[in-house]
Amino acid sequence: MDGKTQSPENAPPDDPITRAMEYGVDITLLTSNLRLTPTERIHRAQRALDSVVAFQTEVRAWRQRQKQPA
Amino acid sequence: MSATNFQQLITCLSEADVEYVLIGGLAAIAHGSAYVTYDVDVCYERSHANVERLCRALAPLHPALRGAPHDLPFRFDARTVLAGLNFTLDTDLGALDLLGEVTPFGPFVPVAAHSEIAELFGLRVRVLSLEALIRAKQAAGRRKDLLILPELEALLALRNRPLS
Numbered sequence: 001m002d003g004k005t006q007s008p009e010n011a012p013p014d015d016p017i018t019r020a021m022e023y024g025v026d027i028t029l030l031t032s033n034l035r036l037t038p039t040e041r042i043h044r045a046q047r048a049l050d051s052v053v054a055f056q057t058e059v060r061a062w063r064q065r066q067k068q069p070a
Numbered sequence: 071m072s073a074t075n076f077q078q079l080i081t082c083l084s085e086a087d088v089e090y091v092l093i094g095g096l097a098a099i100a101h102g103s104a105y106v107t108y109d110v111d112v113c114y115e116r117s118h119a120n121v122e123r124l125c126r127a128l129a130p131l132h133p134a135l136r137g138a139p140h141d142l143p144f145r146f147d148a149r150t151v152l153a154g155l156n157f158t159l160d161t162d163l164g165a166l167d168l169l170g171e172v173t174p175f176g177p178f179v180p181v182a183a184h185s186e187i188a189e190l191f192g193l194r195v196r197v198l199s200l201e202a203l204i205r206a207k208q209a210a211g212r213r214k215d216l217l218i219l220p221e222l223e224a225l226l227a228l229r230n231r232p233l234s
Contacts, residue, residue: 016226017228027228030104030225033104034229039191041100042076042077046077049074049107
């Protein structure tokens, strides 16, 4: 699953990498992930999810505080 | 609300010898996707023996139907699972989706034929291949599935190109 990678700078037009870049995909994130093992990729995703959930929790708490009278 | 624990859920299933294939967002992440996913999706094998193993593995995690009223009676056992097909669950370790089939492949056997073995957390885990993930997303055709396709296709292209 850990394939070899190449920089996308020289990708020909009408290439999946070019299409992805035009779509807004951050190719640097993908090349960074491809240097990791599958386990490391999932650990990274877990940290990202933990951060998102913690942030959502904080936003909900803030909104609740906004509703309370001063 | 706590985040789904990917490692513990996968470990729970694998150590109980449940036959399954990791699919969906976490499979995409295992291949290198940068998307965030909130749950673990698996295609499970539906023999009585494997469903028994699945239910025994998940019982300590108190599985409940996600989004259902708390007082809705629900018993997660082999009879329930075999009477249904797909289950979206909340567990003590987070969100787990069980699918008996994956379009366009079908049930577990053809899905497993389109999977590869990855070493995750020291365990050998079947993960739907990147090519098959792309086909599954195309077949599902939902907006959220189509949104991720450019990234998956770029991953496949990046992975398959030789180093310069």
